[in-house]
Amino acid sequence: xxxxxxxxxxxxxxDELHIEVTQALLGASYNVQSTHDGTHGVELxxxxxxxxxxxxxxxxxxxxxxxxxxxxxxxxxxxxxVIFISATTTVDERLNAYGLxxxxxxxxxxxxxELRAKVEIxxxxxxxxxxxxxxxxxxxQAVREQIDSLxxxxxxDATTGLGNRNKLYQDLGAYFSGEDxxxxxxxxxxxxxxxxxxxxxxxxxxxxDAVIREVSEIIKGLSTLAGQKLYRSATDEFTxxxxxxxxxxxxLADPYLTVLTVGALELAHGEKHIYVxxxxxxxxxxxxSRKTPVDxxxxxxxxxxxxxxxxxxxxxxxxxxxxxxEQRYQENIFWSGKVAAAIAHKGFLPYFQPIxxxxxxxxxxxxxxxxxxxNGNVIGPAKFLGSAxxxxxxxxxxxxxFDQGLALFSALPQEISFNLHEQDLTDPGLVRSLMFTCNKHxxxxxxxxxxxxxxxxxxxGNQFVQCINELKSHGFKIALDDFGVHYSNFHKLFIxxxxxxxxxxxxxxNLDTDETSYKITSxxxxxxLDLGSQVVAEFVHSDSVQKKIEELGIQFSQGYxxxxxxxxxELEVATPVGLP
Numbered sequence: 001x002x003x004x005x006x007x008x009x010x011x012x013x014x015d016e017l018h019i020e021v022t023q024a025l026l027g028a029s030y031n032v033q034s035t036h037d038g039t040h041g042v043e044l045x046x047x048x049x050x051x052x053x054x055x056x057x058x059x060x061x062x063x064x065x066x067x068x069x070x071x072x073x074x075x076x077x078x079x080x081x082v083i084f085i086s087a088t089t090t091v092d093e094r095l096n097a098y099g100l101x102x103x104x105x106x107x108x109x110x111x112x113x114e115l116r117a118k119v120e121i122x123x124x125x126x127x128x129x130x131x132x133x134x135x136x137x138x139x140x141q142a143v144r145e146q147i148d149s150l151x152x153x154x155x156x157d158a159t160t161g162l163g164n165r166n167k168l169y170q171d172l173g174a175y176f177s178g179e180d181x182x183x184x185x186x187x188x189x190x191x192x193x194x195x196x197x198x199x200x201x202x203x204x205x206x207x208x209d210a211v212i213r214e215v216s217e218i219i220k221g222l223s224t225l226a227g228q229k230l231y232r233s234a235t236d237e238f239t240x241x242x243x244x245x246x247x248x249x250x251x252l253a254d255p256y257l258t259v260l261t262v263g264a265l266e267l268a269h270g271e272k273h274i275y276v277x278x279x280x281x282x283x284x285x286x287x288x289s290r291k292t293p294v295d296x297x298x299x300x301x302x303x304x305x306x307x308x309x310x311x312x313x314x315x316x317x318x319x320x321x322x323x324x325x326e327q328r329y330q331e332n333i334f335w336s337g338k339v340a341a342a343i344a345h346k347g348f349l350p351y352f353q354p355i356x357x358x359x360x361x362x363x364x365x366x367x368x369x370x371x372x373x374x375n376g377n378v379i380g381p382a383k384f385l386g387s388a389x390x391x392x393x394x395x396x397x398x399x400x401x402f403d404q405g406l407a408l409f410s411a412l413p414q415e416i417s418f419n420l421h422e423q424d425l426t427d428p429g430l431v432r433s434l435m436f437t438c439n440k441h442x443x444x445x446x447x448x449x450x451x452x453x454x455x456x457x458x459x460x461g462n463q464f465v466q467c468i469n470e471l472k473s474h475g476f477k478i479a480l481d482d483f484g485v486h487y488s489n490f491h492k493l494f495i496x497x498x499x500x501x502x503x504x505x506x507x508x509x510n511l512d513t514d515e516t517s518y519k520i521t522s523x524x525x526x527x528x529l530d531l532g533s534q535v536v537a538e539f540v541h542s543d544s545v546q547k548k549i550e551e552l553g554i555q556f557s558q559g560y561x562x563x564x565x566x567x568x569x570e571l572e573v574a575t576p577v578g579l580p
Contacts, residue, residue, distance in 0.1 A: 002127040004029045009119065010050035010077075012041040012067065013085065014059045018108070022054065025112055026119060038062030042070050045077045051126045052119065053077065054106075057086040057093065068100045081122050085110065146523055149516055150484075157232040158510050158517055159209050160216040168231040168239055172294045175241075186287055187242035188301050189228075189252055191219060191260075194279040194313045196236035203274065205509060205541045205560075210267045211276055212236075215260065222255055239301070249284030249318035256282060261314045281308040282316035335387035338374060342384075343396050347373045350405045351565040355417075355536060355558045358550050365415045367451070367558065368405040369565050370397060394421040399433055406441040408568045417449035417479060425452075431470050445475035449500060453481050468496055479536070484524055493531060501528040505539025505559070512544040518552075525552050 011022050011034035019034045026032050033048055035041045038059045045053065055064040062070075064084055071077055084097045087108040094105055104118060155167040163171070174180040193199075193215060200208040212232070219238055223230045226244065233239040242252060257280065264275035283305030285297060292300070304319035311317065342348055348370055355365035372379040388394055402418055409416045424430055438445050450471060468478060479500035480493070484507055493501075503524055507517045521537075528535045537549045540559030549557055 002123075002130045004123060005031060007031060007052070007123045007126065008033070008048060008050040009052045009054065010034070010041065010045055010048055010080075011054045012038060012059070012064065013054070013056040015056070018056070018085075021112075022115070025116055030119070030123070038064065038067040042067055042074070042076065045071055045080070046074070050077055050080050052081045052083070052122050054083050054085060057084055057089075057097075065096055065100060068102075072100065081126065083118065083122075146519075150520060153484075153507070153516060153520055158506065158514050159212050160232050162216060162220075162238075163229075163231045165231070165233045165239075168233050168241075168298075169294055171229065171231075171241065172297065176292075176294060176297075183243050185241045185243055186245060187247065187249070187252060188285040188287065188297060189240040189242060189249075189256075190233070190283045190301050190305050191215075191238045191240070191256060192281045192283075192305055192309070193236040194281060199276060203276065205539075207267060207274065207276065209509075211265060211278065214265050214267065215278060215280075218259055219256065222259060226255075233298075237305075239298075249286070249316060253282045253284060253316035256280070257314055257316060279313040281305060281313065283308055284316060284318040286318065332387050332390060335384050336391045336393075338372070338379075339384050339388045339391065339393050339397075342372050342374070343393060343400065346400050346404075348397060348400050348404065349373055349378060349567060350401055350408065351567060352405075352416075352571055353558060353565040354563040354571075355556050356562045358555055358557055363414070363562065365417065365449070365556065366409070366571070367417045367419075367565075368401060369419075370401050389421070389423070392423060394423040395427050395430075398424055399437075402434065403437050403440075406437055406443045410441040410443050415447045415449065417451050419451045419453075419481070425464060425467055430467065431474065434471075434476070435474060446477070448475075449477040449479050451479040451481040451502070452496065452498075465495060482538075484520060493527070493533075497531070498533050500536055500556075501533045502536040502538055502558075503554075508537045508545060508549070508559075509539045509541060511537075511548045512542070518548065521554075522552055525554055529553070 007030045009026060009030050009032045011019055011032060013019050013022070013034070014036050016036070019036070023032055023034060033044065033050075035044055036059075038055075039062045041055070042062075053068075055067060057064040059067075064086075068082060081103045082101060083104045083106055084102050085106050085108060086093065089105065089107060097105055103122070106115065106118070155163060155170065157164040171180070172185075175185055193211070196208065196211070199211055216230075216232065216238065219240070220230055223240055226242070228243065229241040231239045231241075244252070260278060260280045264277045267274055267276060283301050283303075285301045285304060287297070300319045304317050307319075308315045308317035349372070351369045351371050352366040353369060354363040355367060356362070357364050370381055370385075372381075372384050385394075388397055398418070398421065405416060405418065427433075435445070437443075438448070472478060477499040478496060479502055480496055480498040481502045482504045483501050484504045501524065503521055507521050507524075510517045511521060525535050534556065535554045536556040536558055537554050538558050540546055540549065540557045540561045542561060546557060546561060
């Protein structure tokens with residue numbers, strides 16, 4: 001706040017008496033400096049930087065008009081308010097004064113109370129201006145900090161503190177492009193924790209995260225000794241950038257395989273200590289002198305890891321050029337064939353995960369998720385969706401799943417949501433197909449939410465917006481899924497105007513322990529509420545996380561705390577479940 005004693009007034013007047021009077025009137029309350037000369041006044045203004053200038057029109061050598069004009073030309077006291085003082089005045093003089101940016105005009109001899117009143121008014125105006133600038137700066141600083149926090153979250157893994165896959169891409173891109181002129185990488189290594197999903201299922205995500213942290217510390221210790229850079233590149237994977245010369249994949253992998261397969265990890269779990277067996281596989285890629293594109297390099301590294309998995313646990317493999325086309329081509333053909341057969345025989349099974357209303361404390365929504373049936377076995381989406389995307393079969397799968405899901409839910413009161421793929425949004429028959437199925441099963445579209453990934457490509461914009469608006473016009477609700485990971489895509493909120501924003505689980509799972517995750521979740525929630533969107537928290541796995549979710553005013557929760565994805569027959573739809 002600008003105090004009166006800090007309000008700087010420059011008085012420029014060749015009349016000694018007027019200066020003395022002005023000093024007596026104002027000097028006790030404000031910071032006043034004065035001069036008898038216009039030329040000196042300009043120099044004084046440059047050093048003093050006044051908030052208000054009281055300047056006589058008629059002065060020797062350089063009059064008031066010339067002095068103010070010179071200040072403007074030199075950029076001196078640009079924010080200062082100006083009051084001209086004159087014994088006489090004409091219309092031309094007043095027009096000249098206001099043309100120079102004057103704020104007011106006072107005639108001599110001036111009334112003392114009038115002068116004090118006008119100065120006080122200008123003080124209040126400047127004080128409000130300064131306060132507003134300070135508040136704007138504080139707001140801008142807060143926004144900058146939040147953006148920095150989001151950016152940090154986008155490149156850092158909250159569980160381990162390591163760089164994540166985005167950071168890995170960023171660093172490799174800098175190395176390969178020559179932007180980073182430092183030591184150049186020679187090898188890539190990937191470490192995968194075998195059966196990590198089973199660890200999560202057996203012990204819960206808390207123990208799963210503890211395993212990740214313990215393994216990361218072990219790898220970190222070894223990679224530090226070797227001068228390597230470490231990243232958590234996936235849920236159960238770590239990637240290492242290596243800079244050593246003349247090392248084979250076997251030599252690089254052996255220390256990690258040896259240390260990480262010696263026995264079980266001992267972890268604290270409440271008052272108990274549990275032991276978790278950890279095994280790993282490793283893949284290796286020699287970069288050589290010719291750097292491949294980042295995507296291709298990491299793809300080849302994944303192929304090497306897959307080959308190691310085929311050998312059994314605790315094994316490593318080095319990528320060979322002659323694997324690329326044959327290996328991936330055969331795998332893609334295999335799963336593409338499975339997908340085609342499942343489409344032909346409608347061999348897909350809808351699974352449903354409950355979504356809990358934090359207002360009513362009950363389950364009133366379900367998300368419909370796809371599984372594939374193969375000879376009586378239920379196949380998870382990770383196995384076949386990639387091939388379905390590559391073969392452009394996502395629209396057909398969505399049509400089957402939408403029909404199956406509505407057939408099961410038609411007689412139930414709960415709402416249901418489905419995922420839309422980018423291929424769906426380019427399907428000219430999307431809306432017609434959805435409405436046909438709704439009419440077929442007599443389901444009101446207002447009960448249905450269509451979920452779009454935050455990372456989805458909006459294409460040219462107009463076509464995308466037109467599609468979204470048409471869906472909304474029929475009553476479908478729109479959700480933006482996995483929100484927050486791609487912080488640069490906040491503009492999609494204004495394009496889509498979603499009914500629901502589903503905050504990505506990477507923020508939610510550590511909500512009770514990680515301050516950054518809490519702040520980011522809070523900011524996203526406030527933004528969503530400002531835009532009129534409701535918020536869904538994903539990956540809710542514990543009571544403590546749920547408590548934080550309710551504390552932030554998030555309306556819905558989804559995660560293993562309230563139920564895993566399950567077939568319709570296992571749903572307790574008659575009696576909504578959830579925390580009391």
